[in-house]
Structure formats: C-alpha cells, structure tokens
Amino acid sequence: MKRPIITLLTDFGQSDYYVGAMKGVILGICPEAHLVDITHEIAPYQIRQAAWMLDQVWRCFPPGTVHLAVVDPGVGSERKAILAEAAGHFWVAPDNGLLTSVLSQTGAATVREITASQYFRHPVSRTFHGRDVFAPVAAHLSSGVPPDAFGPLLSVPQCLPDMQPVQIAEAEWEGEVLSTDHFGNIVTSFDAATFGWVADVPFELLLGGEPILQYDHYYQSMHGGRLYLTTGSSGYLEVAAYQSHAASLAGVSPRSRVRLRRCGERSQTVKTSTGT
Amino acid sequence: MKRPIITLLTDFGQSDYYVGAMKGVILGICPEAHLVDITHEIAPYQIRQAAWMLDQVWRCFPPGTVHLAVVDPGVGSERKAILAEAAGHFWVAPDNGLLTSVLSQTGAATVREITASQYFRHPVSRTFHGRDVFAPVAAHLSSGVPPDAFGPLLSVPQCLPDMQPVQIAEAEWEGEVLSTDHFGNIVTSFDAATFGWVADVPFELLLGGEPILQYDHYYQSMHGGRLYLTTGSSGYLEVAAYQSHAASLAGVSPRSRVRLRRCGERSQTVKTSTGT
Amino acid sequence: MKRPIITLLTDFGQSDYYVGAMKGVILGICPEAHLVDITHEIAPYQIRQAAWMLDQVWRCFPPGTVHLAVVDPGVGSERKAILAEAAGHFWVAPDNGLLTSVLSQTGAATVREITASQYFRHPVSRTFHGRDVFAPVAAHLSSGVPPDAFGPLLSVPQCLPDMQPVQIAEAEWEGEVLSTDHFGNIVTSFDAATFGWVADVPFELLLGGEPILQYDHYYQSMHGGRLYLTTGSSGYLEVAAYQSHAASLAGVSPRSRVRLRRCGERSQTVKTSTGT
Numbered sequence: 043m044k045r046p047i048i049t050l051l052t053d054f055g056q057s058d059y060y061v062g063a064m065k066g067v068i069l070g071i072c073p074e075a076h077l078v079d080i081t082h083e084i085a086p087y088q089i090r091q092a093a094w095m096l097d098q099v100w101r102c103f104p105p106g107t108v109h110l111a112v113v114d115p116g117v118g119s120e121r122k123a124i125l126a127e128a129a130g131h132f133w134v135a136p137d138n139g140l141l142t143s144v145l146s147q148t149g150a151a152t153v154r155e156i157t158a159s160q161y162f163r164h165p166v167s168r169t170f171h172g173r174d175v176f177a178p179v180a181a182h183l184s185s186g187v188p189p190d191a192f193g194p195l196l197s198v199p200q201c202l203p204d205m206q207p208v209q210i211a212e213a214e215w216e217g218e219v220l221s222t223d224h225f226g227n228i229v230t231s232f233d234a235a236t237f238g239w240v241a242d243v244p245f246e247l248l249l250g251g252e253p254i255l256q257y258d259h260y261y262q263s264m265h266g267g268r269l270y271l272t273t274g275s276s277g278y279l280e281v282a283a284y285q286s287h288a289a290s291l292a293g294v295s296p297r298s299r300v301r302l303r304r305c306g307e308r309s310q311t312v313k314t315s316t317g318t
Numbered sequence: 319m320k321r322p323i324i325t326l327l328t329d330f331g332q333s334d335y336y337v338g339a340m341k342g343v344i345l346g347i348c349p350e351a352h353l354v355d356i357t358h359e360i361a362p363y364q365i366r367q368a369a370w371m372l373d374q375v376w377r378c379f380p381p382g383t384v385h386l387a388v389v390d391p392g393v394g395s396e397r398k399a400i401l402a403e404a405a406g407h408f409w410v411a412p413d414n415g416l417l418t419s420v421l422s423q424t425g426a427a428t429v430r431e432i433t434a435s436q437y438f439r440h441p442v443s444r445t446f447h448g449r450d451v452f453a454p455v456a457a458h459l460s461s462g463v464p465p466d467a468f469g470p471l472l473s474v475p476q477c478l479p480d481m482q483p484v485q486i487a488e489a490e491w492e493g494e495v496l497s498t499d500h501f502g503n504i505v506t507s508f509d510a511a512t513f514g515w516v517a518d519v520p521f522e523l524l525l526g527g528e529p530i531l532q533y534d535h536y537y538q539s540m541h542g543g544r545l546y547l548t549t550g551s552s553g554y555l556e557v558a559a560y561q562s563h564a565a566s567l568a569g570v571s572p573r574s575r576v577r578l579r580r581c582g583e584r585s586q587t588v589k590t591s592t593g594t
Numbered sequence: 595m596k597r598p599i600i601t602l603l604t605d606f607g608q609s610d611y612y613v614g615a616m617k618g619v620i621l622g623i624c625p626e627a628h629l630v631d632i633t634h635e636i637a638p639y640q641i642r643q644a645a646w647m648l649d650q651v652w653r654c655f656p657p658g659t660v661h662l663a664v665v666d667p668g669v670g671s672e673r674k675a676i677l678a679e680a681a682g683h684f685w686v687a688p689d690n691g692l693l694t695s696v697l698s699q700t701g702a703a704t705v706r707e708i709t710a711s712q713y714f715r716h717p718v719s720r721t722f723h724g725r726d727v728f729a730p731v732a733a734h735l736s737s738g739v740p741p742d743a744f745g746p747l748l749s750v751p752q753c754l755p756d757m758q759p760v761q762i763a764e765a766e767w768e769g770e771v772l773s774t775d776h777f778g779n780i781v782t783s784f785d786a787a788t789f790g791w792v793a794d795v796p797f798e799l800l801l802g803g804e805p806i807l808q809y810d811h812y813y814q815s816m817h818g819g820r821l822y823l824t825t826g827s828s829g830y831l832e833v834a835a836y837q838s839h840a841a842s843l844a845g846v847s848p849r850s851r852v853r854l855r856r857c858g859e860r861s862q863t864v865k866t867s868t869g870t
Contacts, residue, residue, distance in 0.1 A: 070378070077354070081614065102618030104622040117536060260670025275722030349628075445824065
C-alpha cells in the first residue's frame with residue numbers, strides 16, 4: 043500500500059503558521075499522506091514564476107502525486123478553484139494561470155472546476171482558501187475520492203501569456219528570464235532542445251551589459267568572474283558564473299528580456315549588430 | 319494504525335542543524351512519527367509571538383497531535399519543562415508563558431511538570447533542551463508513554479500578561495498588534511466574534527498615521543496602496559493592503575498599540591476625537 | 595518494518611525547486627523513505643561549514659540512516675561521488691572533503707566510489723547531480739541495494755585541512771571559528787573534552803577586540819551585552835551573549851582565528867600577554 047504524495051508550493055513564506063495549518067488539515071483527512079514541500083518562497087503574488095517552477099518539478103515525482111499550489115492574490119473573489127489531471131499526476135490550484143506551463147507541456151489534460159463544497163473545511167474564510175479549500179480537496183483526492191466528484195469539467199482554464207521565445211530576425215530570437223535561482227544562475231526561456239546548437243556554433247547572448255559569447259558544459263571549468271551560457275538541469279539555457287552570482291553580475295531579474303543571435307552562419311544581420 | 323503527528327515550532331531558524339537534531343532524536347524513539355514543521359522563524363526569544371501562533375495552528379490538526387514548542391531563553395536555568403493536555407491535544411514546552419494563549423483558549427487543561435529524566439537524552443546539555451529534553455519527551459509520549467509518567471501536576475504554569483483588548487471609553491477599545499505576517503498583513507488582538515460589527519457599522523482604527531475607516535471582505539476588491547480592515551483567517555481583525563505590505567505602509571510591528579472606535583452610534587467621545 | 599530515514603543537507607536554499615526535485619526522485623524509488631531536512635542554508639560552496647555540521651548531526655539519528663549531502667561546486671567535473679559507511683550510518687556525497695569531519699570522528703569507515711550508473715537518473719545533467727546521481731543512489735541504498743553494488747572501494751577520499759587547535763606556547767592554543775549560528779553563538783574548534791578546564795581555571799580567549807575572561811554554564815545567568823565562554827551543545831566551547839548576537843558583537847565569522855590561554859598556572863607567557 044503506497045502512501046499518497048502531496049507536494050506543496052506557495053508564496054506563504056516560512057515565518058507564519060500558514061503552511062503548517064494546511065498540513066494539519068490534510069493529515070486530519072488523509073493521515074497516511076506523504077507531504078513534500080517544493081517551496082514556499084515564491085515571491086508574493088508571482089504567478090508566472092510559480093507556473094514555471096510547477097512545470098519543472100512534477101516530472102521528478104511518481105505518477106499519482108497530487109501537486110497543491112497556492113499563489114492566490116484573488117482569494118475570496120470570484121476566481122475559480124481547479125483540479126487538473128494529466129500524465130497520471132494531479133494539480134489543485136486557483137484558476138489564475140498558475141497551471142499554464144504544466145497544461146501546455148503535458149498536452150491532453152482534464153481540468154475541472156472545484157465546486158463540491160462538502161469537501162471544504164467550514165466555515166470557509168475569505169482570505170485563506172489554502173487551508174479551507176485547496177488543502178482539504180487535495181487530501182480527499184489523495185484519500186481516494188474520484189476527481190469527477192469535485193466538480194464539472196472546465197473547458198478553458200485561465201492562462202498566462204506565452205513564455206516561448208519569438209524569432210525576430212533570420213538568426214535572432216527574443217526570450218525572457220524565467221527565473222534566477224539561489225546561486226544566481228539565470229534561467230532563460232531558450233529551451234535546450236531547440237537552441238542546443240549554442241554548444242557548437244558561435245553565438246551572442248544579450249541580457250544587460252556585455253554580450254555573452256562563451257558556452258561551457260559545467261561550472262568548474264569556467265573562469266571566475268565571467269558569464270557563460272550553459273545547459274541547465276531544467277532543460278533550458280542558463281547564464282552562470284563560477285562560484286559567483288550571475289544574476290547580480292548581469293543585473294537581471296525574472297521577466298528581463300534576452301536576445302540570442304546565431305553567429306555561425308555569419309548572416310548580415312548578425313555581423314552588423316555585433317559591431318554595435 | 320495511525321501514525322502519531324508531532325508538530326515543531328521554534329526560534330531556531332533553518333540554517334543550523336538544530337531542528338534536524340531534534341528530528342533525529344524523535345525518530346530514534348518513535349520511528350513512525352509524522353513530523354510537521356510549523357515554523358522555526360519565530361524571532362529569537364519572542365515567546366509572546368510564538369504563544370499566539372501556537373494557539374492559531376493546533377485547531378487545524380487532528381486530536382492526539384503532540385505539539386512541540388521550543389522558544390527557550392531560560393534554557394539551563396531553573397525554569398520548568400511542562401506537558402499540557404487539552405481538547406485531546408498535547409503540548410510539550412518550557413514553562414515560560416509559551417502556552418499562555420493555548421491554555422486560556424482551551425479551558426480545562428491538565429498541566430504537568432516534566433521531571434522523569436529517564437525519558438531525556440543523556441547527557442543533558444545545558445544549552446539545548448530542545449534536543450535533550452523536549453524532543454525525547456514528545457517522542458516517548460507519541461510512542462504511548464502515558465502523560466502522568468512524565469511528572470506531577472503543576473497547578474500554576476507561567477503566563478504572559480493578557481493580550482485581550484481593553485475598553486477605554488464608551489465606544490473605544492485599545493488592543494495590540496499580535497503579529498505581522500509574510501505578506502505584511504497586520505493581525506490585531508480584536509477578535510472577530512466580539513468586534514465583527516466593523517463590517518456593518520462605521521468605525522475608526524488608529525495604528526500609526528491616518529485612521530483606517532474602510533472594511534472589505536477580501537483582498538482583490540481593495541484599492542491599491544490603501545489600508546483596509548478585514549477579517550483574517552485566524553478569527554481576528556487584520557489590516558491589509560492589496561498586493562502591498564500593510565505593516566510597512568503603516569509602520570507597525572508586533573506589540574504596537576491599536577485603537578478601535580465605534581462611530582455608528584455617533585457617541586460624543588468618538589465625534590470629538592475624530593476631529594483630531 | 596521500519597521506514598528508512600534519509601537526511602538531506604545542501605547549499606541549495608529553499609526558494610528553488612531543487613530540494614523538492616531530489617525528494618521526488620527519492621520517493622519514486624523508495625516510497626517508504628522518511629525524509630528529514632537538516633538544512634539547505636549552507637552558504638553556497640562552503641564545504642568546510644557543511645563538513646562540520648554533518649559531523650554534528652548524524653549522532654542524533656538511529657543507525658541505518660542514510661545522510662545525503664550535496665555541496666558541490668565541482669558538479670559535472672571529474673570529481674568522484676562517494677558512499678561512506680561507518681558506525682552503522684551511511685553518507686552519500688561528492689568526494690570533495692564534505693565528509694572530512696565525519697570520517698575523522700567515526701574512525702574505521704568503508705568508502706566507495708559510486709560508479710554504478712544503472713542507479714542514476716538518466717539522462718544525467720551536467721549541473722544537477724543532486725537530483726540525478728546522489729538522490730537516486732541514496733534511495734536505492736535505502737531500498738536495500740547493498741553498498742558494494744554501487745562501486746569499488748576508494749582508499750583515499752578527499753580531505754580538508756585539519757580543524758583541530760594547535761598548541762603554540764606552553765599554555766596557549768590557536769583554533770578557529772567553526773560556525774556562527776542563528777542566535778549568534780560562536781562555535782570554536784576547542785572541544786570540551788580537551789579544553790573543559792575553562793570552567794574551573796582562569797583563562798583568556800582572544801577573538802577580536804576585548805579578551806573574554808568569563809565562563810558560564812547557561813545563557814540566562816549571563817549579564818546582558820557581555821561575551822561569555824560556555825560549553826555548547828555540540829561539545830565545543832562557544833562564545834555567547836544573553837539574548838544578543840555574539841558573532842556580531844565580536845565581529846567574527848567562520849574561519850576567524852581564536853586564541854585560548856590558560857592563566858591558572860600563571861605561566862610567564864600568559865602573564866606578559868595579559869598586560870597588552
């Protein structure tokens with residue numbers, strides 16, 4: 043008998059009792075749940091950052107995992123609560139775009155609006171649906187209540203604007219900074235599957251001051267104090283610096299724009315702009 | 319067979335090994351324990367803040383839960399260690415006022431002084447009773463050792479001064495800031511059961527600069543940059559600002575004084591003071 | 595049937611999904627694992643600090659525990675991965691000195707190089723062996739794969755320089771600051787077993803400005819604003835101040851040098867230098 047796994051990702055921080063309250067509610071309903079914190083340090087209300095992170099982490103968990111995500115500036119308003127199912131995983135979250143990346147990556151997903159208030163904790167407060175709606179729903183789901191018991195299908199969940207790079211010239215693309223991590227690594231929206239040629243072909247990456255021209259496979263072979271492009275563990279190109287905080291060196295933050303030019307074919311466009 | 323739940327609340331922070339050491343000790347005694355962190359970010363030695371938080375969170379957990387709380391500036395001195403039982407829950411803590419709110423809210427509690435040193439980890443250090451006294455006692459209790467095995471009844475545990483609002487005029491009360499949370503919400507000591515009339519009757523709340531005159535049920539309907547009174551998920555009135563840090567805007571911190579005036583009856587007192 | 599315990603200690607911080615990813619990988623392989631965070635707030639790349647902490651915490655856990663430690667600036671390079679076994683405990687870590695203190699304290703240890711890539715998560719990224727190498731190896735080990743299945747014996751694992759105090763005069767020793775904790779306590783490398791005489795014999799401890807001349811057994815009996823030597827819960831002498839941040843008062847940080855002089859015998863050396 044496997045213990046059901048419930049992951050938690052919020053912007054609640056760790057100095058209050060809020061995450062503990064959610065866990066208490068879950069364990070009251072589903073005592074055998076295995077609770078795993080992803081992070082509670084999403085910047086307050088930053089749905090986009092959370093959406094990206096949710097898509098990174100679920101693949102590391104076994105099928106059947108329930109992912110509980112609460113970044114919820116609209117709590118108490120008319121925004122819906124949703125339950126999504128895809129690739130054998132489940133997500134319980136507010137309907138505010140938080141599942142955008144997950145749903146676009148997993149393909150065929152079943153999304154339901156959560157309306158079955160008999161699974162809520164009562165009275166439901168107006169300001170803490172994490173405790174009163176999302177946690178108990180995740181717990182009942184983990185205890186074996188079937189997904190369709192929670193509410194009707196929802197055909198069009200809320201989505202955030204696309205995060206994929208846009209081609210802006212023959213050999214030039216514009217993307218964005220998806221995340222800057224604890225070490226200062228800058229995760230760009232250039233996915234390694236499409237842009238992995240940077241390991242072999244001359245390129246120029248622009249994100250602030252000096253262009254970045256060098257690629258390396260791992261940190262220790264980088265020269266100190268310089269920025270390199272590398273392939274991050276998330277499958278996206280990252281800018282890193284050996285034992286330095288690349289994001290501080292480059293002066294970027296999430297949502298900053300990034301340009302990537304392919305210089306290997308010596309196209310007119312690229313040659314000219316290199317000179318500027 | 320249900321796994322016993324042990325919650326942990328301390329001022330130990332998360333950068334040291336102290337919380338891990340406590341968990342190791344617990345699992346050595348009670349391997350099936352389900353450990354749930356409430357927070358370890360209580361400001362160092364702030365017993366009052368911790369006392370309030372302990373009272374908030376226990377109701378979310380099922381009966382039988384053991385709540386382990388260590389904010390313990392008097393470690394190694396003559397202060398006692400206590401085990402309290404109320405409403406089917408258990409608390410293990412230093413006898414320094416940490417359980418003040420819990421004991422005043424739960425009513426009839428059984429409090430014991432922990433003296434049975436056979437349940438301690440030896441040698442007992444003078445500076446880390448979390449690891450050597452409180453953790454092993456919580457673990458043995460969770461493993462089935464009956465409460466009365468840990469020591470004799472204690473009739474008068476240490477208590478902090480009262481946190482309840484005081485009426486200072488016909489329609490005016492003085493309370494305090496109990497907590498400011500990660501989002502900047504300011505939790506006041508005005509409980510919603512007694513002071514819930516603010517949703518319906520004109521009022522004036524004073525806590526710093528401009529008086530707060532408006533109440534709203536949830537965050538998203540608030541206008542940006544302005545302070546509102548709302549009913550927090552903890553059952554107390556809170557001051558909040560939509561996607562802003564109300565505590566910074568108002569310049570308050572825990573223990574700050576707050577005044578609430580009922581203006582609905584247009585009492586002489588209130589009218590006059592509104593003009594100041 | 596006991597659930598296997600896996601502890602986690604990293605420099606990953608808690609704002610990214612990295613720790614969550616490791617836990618997901620572990621639970622996919624060993625669903626019954628009991629995961630215990632020690633800390634993820636080791637300062638980035640600070641192997642020495644982590645090495646000390648690893649040695650502090652393992653003794654609190656029951657035999658059979660697997661300790662997973664990832665502070666890994668050399669990830670992706672030729673540095674080895676190792677599995678150590680001593681005193682009935684296991685450690686999985688990069689071979690970069692992280693286990694120095696553990697191995698020197700536990701005595702006879704069996705250390706293996708981890709080479710059996712069938713236990714890795716594939717594809718193995720160049721920048722996140724925590725997820726792709728160390729976590730799955732710890733999980734397979736906890737699931738019952740015998741240690742010798744992971745690779746051949748390694749006779750000389752990497753070690754950091756010695757951290758033990760050096761005698762520099764008849765009654766004078768030089769040590770270092772091993773750690774400064776959340777409360778500001780300064781843990782020195784003077785172990786209480788050897789230097790416990792400070793409780794009984796006049797001494798002088800130099801670590802910054804004024805010499806420290808007083809010893810006390812616990813915090814509450816200290817006078818505010820002054821530095822005292824005490825015996826920390828880790829078995830080392832610590833410098834503390836009652837409800838104050840000793841490390842800030844003294845202006846020291848890990849690796850700072852500390853001198854201890856025994857004044858009890860009124861040796862010439864000590865007398866002279868006391869006068870300076």
